[in-house]
Amino acid sequence: MSAPLSYDEVRDLLPAYALGALDEHERAVVQSYLDRYPELRTEVARYGGALHGLAVGVPQRTPPASLKANLIAQAQKTAQPQRRASWWDRLLDVFLAPRFALGVVSGMLVLILSLFAIQTVRLSAEVAQLQKALSAQDRLLRLLTSSSEEFTLSGTDIAPQAVATVRYNPGEKWAAMEASQLPALPESQVYQMWLVNAAGERWSGAVFRPDENGNAVALVWCPQPMDSIVRFGVSIEPAGGSSTPTGPNVLRGVRS
């Protein structure tokens, strides 16, 4: 580690600094002094004349004519606007290259066709879903307005005010259920309707949630005709429904 240099020692180094003859460490030290002491900068500048004298005080030589021609040719190669190409310009250069452009166009066509095919499949699925929903709505509406039979469910101790009506036509496996005054449920729970025939077989007929007023309408399906069902029940189940009743009964009805 070198000893720190004093102001006078640095001043003595200025001629060598002007000549570019200092070692790296000394040059750094001198530069730090020049930053702090303007008079040292002035002193360095005063060697400028001597340096220029050394530069021009050499035998004059005539460069070959080809040197100028080469220089101008090289400059003209880059005689575009001086602005340094931005990342965007460079990107455009790549994009505008013919081979790249052809590749991009082909790629985009494939992408567009693929997206179109995916969209078509997705739309077909959506149409099928809508048709299914419309069909269910239509069936529900028909059952609600033109069923000949109905069965009433009453609220249990959990929800004594709740009431539901199951409407159906004899021999049909579909029914419409209307319920009211159902307690609200958290997002993690649903209501599920159960149907039991005379033989004690049980099926899930519907999974539903009431609106903010406690009302619900659901399409109910059973593998057997509705008029064979002897007991209806509605229980609270985890979201998505259960394979068998696991929660408390909210509505119950028994055909006499």
Next chain:
Amino acid sequence: MDTDLALIARIKRRDASALAELYDRYGARVYSLACAILDEEMAAQEVTQDTFIKLWEHPESYRYDDSRFAAWLLMVARHLAIDHLRRERVRSGRTLSIDAMEFPEILDATHDVEARWRDLRHVLDGLPAEQRDVIVLAYYHGLSHSEIADALKLPLGTVKTRLRLGMEKLRQAIGD
């Protein structure tokens, strides 16, 4: 005739004819200095071309008034030439030896260059040989004072003193 600054302004607008005009003014001086440092014509041509191309690519790097352009351009040329010299030394593995060094011929008194620099030549010639040698080694060969000490087998302090005294005399001779 355009001033140097006006030509630089045209270079900023990518006018290659302005570069040609500046080359006509200073090309020979740049080339002469490069020859003095490199002592090799092809390398000197390369350095001369690189000097002007640097100006062409970065004209904004000249931030002074009109009177200093020649000194600035020659300083750029000297840096490029010294860089070239150092790369060659590394590539060739040459060690610093005073015997292997060519001392450039300092301006001939009969040559028609600015009288002021002719005076400088006389001052340089009139310096004690030990002061002249260290200045020549530093300026034309790009050696640091510790490299000069190694080459001349002198104490570093002696080299520093000779450089300082010699440069001071040159400065006084120029009248600064």
